[in-house]
Amino acid sequence: MEEAAAAAEAVVVTPGxxxxxxxxxxxxxxxxxxxxxxxxxxxxxxxxRTLSPPPNSPDQRPTVEVTGHKAHGAVPEPGSVVIAxxxxxxxxxxxxxxxxxxxxxxxxxxxxxxxxxxxxxxxGEEEVSLAIKKMNGDKAPGSYGFxxxxxxxxxxxxxxxxxxxxxxxxxxxxxxxATEIDKVDMHLSFRPGDIxxxxxxxxGDARAYYLSTAKNELGVVSAESTAGETMVPISWTEMQCxxxxxxxxxxxxxxxx
Amino acid sequence: MAGKPGTTPTTxxxxxxxxxxxxxxxxxxxxxxxxxxxxxxxxxRPAFFRTGAVNAASGSAxxxxxNTKVIVSVFGPxxxxxxxxxxxxxxxxxxxxxxxxxxxVRGQGSEHKDFSSMLHKSLEGAIILETFPKTTVDVFxxxxxxxxxxxxxxxxxxxxxxxDAGILxxxxxxxVSLSCLGKNLVIDPILEEESYQDGGxxxxxxxxxxxxxxxxVTGEWSTPKINEGMQLCLDxxxxxxxxxxxxxKEATSTSQE
Numbered sequence: 001m002e003e004a005a006a007a008a009e010a011v012v013v014t015p016g017x018x019x020x021x022x023x024x025x026x027x028x029x030x031x032x033x034x035x036x037x038x039x040x041x042x043x044x045x046x047x048x049r050t051l052s053p054p055p056n057s058p059d060q061r062p063t064v065e066v067t068g069h070k071a072h073g074a075v076p077e078p079g080s081v082v083i084a085x086x087x088x089x090x091x092x093x094x095x096x097x098x099x100x101x102x103x104x105x106x107x108x109x110x111x112x113x114x115x116x117x118x119x120x121x122x123x124g125e126e127e128v129s130l131a132i133k134k135m136n137g138d139k140a141p142g143s144y145g146f147x148x149x150x151x152x153x154x155x156x157x158x159x160x161x162x163x164x165x166x167x168x169x170x171x172x173x174x175x176x177x178a179t180e181i182d183k184v185d186m187h188l189s190f191r192p193g194d195i196x197x198x199x200x201x202x203x204g205d206a207r208a209y210y211l212s213t214a215k216n217e218l219g220v221v222s223a224e225s226t227a228g229e230t231m232v233p234i235s236w237t238e239m240q241c242x243x244x245x246x247x248x249x250x251x252x253x254x255x256x257x
Numbered sequence: 258m259a260g261k262p263g264t265t266p267t268t269x270x271x272x273x274x275x276x277x278x279x280x281x282x283x284x285x286x287x288x289x290x291x292x293x294x295x296x297x298x299x300x301x302r303p304a305f306f307r308t309g310a311v312n313a314a315s316g317s318a319x320x321x322x323x324n325t326k327v328i329v330s331v332f333g334p335x336x337x338x339x340x341x342x343x344x345x346x347x348x349x350x351x352x353x354x355x356x357x358x359x360x361x362v363r364g365q366g367s368e369h370k371d372f373s374s375m376l377h378k379s380l381e382g383a384i385i386l387e388t389f390p391k392t393t394v395d396v397f398x399x400x401x402x403x404x405x406x407x408x409x410x411x412x413x414x415x416x417x418x419x420x421d422a423g424i425l426x427x428x429x430x431x432x433v434s435l436s437c438l439g440k441n442l443v444i445d446p447i448l449e450e451e452s453y454q455d456g457g458x459x460x461x462x463x464x465x466x467x468x469x470x471x472x473x474v475t476g477e478w479s480t481p482k483i484n485e486g487m488q489l490c491l492d493x494x495x496x497x498x499x500x501x502x503x504x505x506k507e508a509t510s511t512s513q514e
Contacts, residue, residue, distance in 0.1 A: 012506040015420050016428030016465035016498075030425070032385065034466065041465070043385060043425040045505050069509040072423035073315060075334050075389055107315065108335045203391050206343040 012069070013042040019064045025050075028065030042066045074101035076110055076200045076209050083221070084112055084211065086194045092116045094190045096198070096211065113208040114198065116184050188237075189213075189251035194223040197253050219253035290438050293449060294323065301433070301445040301493055306414070306504040308421040316422020320414035323447065324404025329414045331422040333394035347389040351377040353398040353411055360403050372398075372408055375471065379412050379432065379461040382470040385425040394424055405447035409434045412461050412471075417501055421508070428463035429501055430470060431494040435459075435486045437478065442486050444493060458483070460490040464498040467491075 013019065019031055022038040028051065030044035042048070046069040050062050076082055076098055084096035093116075097109040190196065197218050198211040213219045216236075225231045225241030225248060233239045233252040240247050296302070302323035311317035314330035321327075337348060353372035357363055376398065384394070396418070398411045409432035416430035436446040436454035443450055451457065456476030462469045469491075474483065 012509045014429060014502045014505045015426040016463060017502075018465070032425075032427070034427075041428065043427065044423060045420050045509055047509075068423055069512065070316070070421065070423040072334060072389075072425075075392055110336050203343075203345070206337070206341060206391075207339055 011048045012046070013048045013066055014045050015041075015043050017042045019048065019066075024061060026053075026059065026061045026063045028063040030066030030068065030071075031064055040064060044068055045070065073107045074104040075106075076101050076112070078200050078202050080200050081218075082112070082198055082200060082211070084196055084198055086190045086192050086196060089186050089190050089192055091186055094186050095208065096196060098209065098211075111208040112198065112200070112211040113204070114186075114190070114211045114213060116186065188249040190220065191223065191248075191250070194220045194250065197221050213251055213253075216254040219251040221253050221255065223248075223250055290441055290443070290450075290453075292443070292447075294447065296445075298441055298443050299489060301497070304497060304500050306417055306501060308417055308504065308508045314418075314422070316418045316420070316424070318414045318417035318421055320410050320417070322404070322406065322410050322445070324402055325407055325410050326401040326404075327398060327407070327410050327414045328401060329396065329398045329411065329418040331394065331396050331415075331418045331424070333422070333424070334389040334392035335395070337391065337393045341393075343391065345390045346386040347384070347391075348393040349377060349381050349384060349386070349396065350393055351380065351396045351398070351415075353400070353408075355400045355403060358402075359400050372411065375408060375473065376412060376415060379430060379471040380415060380419070382468075383416065383426050383428060383430045383463055384419065385427060388425045394419075394422075403448065405449070405451050406434050406445050408432070409445075409459060409461070413497060413501065417504065420505055428465045428468075429498055430461055431464055431498040431501060432459065432461040432471075433490045433493040433497060435490050437476065437482060437486070442482065442489060444489055456482075458486045458490065460487060460494065462491060462494045464491075464495040 019025065019027075019040045019042055022033045022040055025040055027033050027040045030042060030046060031040055032043050033040050044066045046066040048064065049067055050064050052062050053060050080101050082098045082102075083100040084098045086094055086096045088095040094114045096112045096114065098112045099105060099109060196213060198213050199215070199218060201210040201212045204210040220239070223231050223239055225239075225244065225246060227241050227244045227246070229241050229243040231239035231241050231248065233250075234247070236252050236254065237249055238247050239250050239252060292298070294302075305321040306318060308316070308318045310319040310328055311330045314332055316331040317329060319326075319328045334347060337344075341348070351373045352368055353376055354368045355364065355366055357366045376396065380396065396415050398415055400407055400411065412430060412432035416426070419426060420429060433445060435458045436443045436450050437456040437458075438450065438454055446454065446457075454476060456474070456478045458478070459471070459473040460469060461471040478486075
């Protein structure tokens, strides 16, 4: 990790102040380049900092950025990890209210949705591969038309066949017929009121951001049982109520480690 | 009405107007207008700005120019209403309203629709909308006391509130208006001067980039007067911007301590 020789000057800049020429400095956070005169202006109110460039990059201009005395509140962006509360669960879509983006909480909630047909939105590829490898193959053939043991063999046999196997189970649209899509039941993964950790896939549509829980560390973080107690996770698909001992199905997030 | 072939159809047209102009309030022989508050013609009122006036809002500012007092709150970026279509740039929503006690005669505190749309036009050029796709920034301006030149004060105060909220902007926006009384150009008019004006000019500009975001001309103007008026206003805008920047810097350094 290269040392950013951040010369933290206590110079306050306001939007529209010139920070330098585009030929000499690069615009970082809180700054932008005006195309018509190639000057770098500040776009935020804050303290001006200059970061030296990484030694191996071809572009040796220092980066100038304005670190927010006050940056605007958190907004979900593709790739950011969010904490959300599930509001509605139907067979194919789970709606959630995004409450935190990264470490910051939002002032007003944003709406997100987790959808099954987006391909591996709930269970990710590594999780499915792990599950397949553990299978023994002594079960009856499913509606795929072949013995389930075929899948681990496909995985071991090579890259492309393994991908088809994962695609079948992860419901990628190009690999699966339309009738196969609803194999994953939302109600076995989330219930209304659960707190989940998810990653933002994209800006989504006008109504909601598209979220995904397709990694080990994503999924239900905290849930209440029907008895009202906070449940304890016992596996990656089950949680148990400490009061009644009842086991409920959830897609559990792997916390820590 | 079938006309004979070859004849032009009769249409209504008004007779050319002669001497139908408004009787000028200031004749050539009249004594020059003396400003009630003792200012020179090219002297603006002392400006007072304070940011962070409203705790509930993401950003806010209060401005007091003589008797014109305005408070602006900015909320956002927050989720757009569900009815809105998807947009990959941000949206700006402005609303200007007067309190019931703002005018000398008590009025109804309803939203001023044309001020709102003019505020929108002046600000949308300055905000970098691409940085918050799909979300909305709401600007609510409230005129507490209307002492003349309301809209320019609202615009300048709104841009300070946006900077306080941490919304990325190309530059601060400063706005000044000017009245033509007979042959005199009077800058930053009060309510009485605005009611006597022959023509009004409002300029909103981004002083650091020397770009105008809005220009509104009303009434009777001759070309040399417009040129002179614009130069006066642009000069006043750059001086006003200096005051705005020092207010922001002071707010930043006091909050650091």
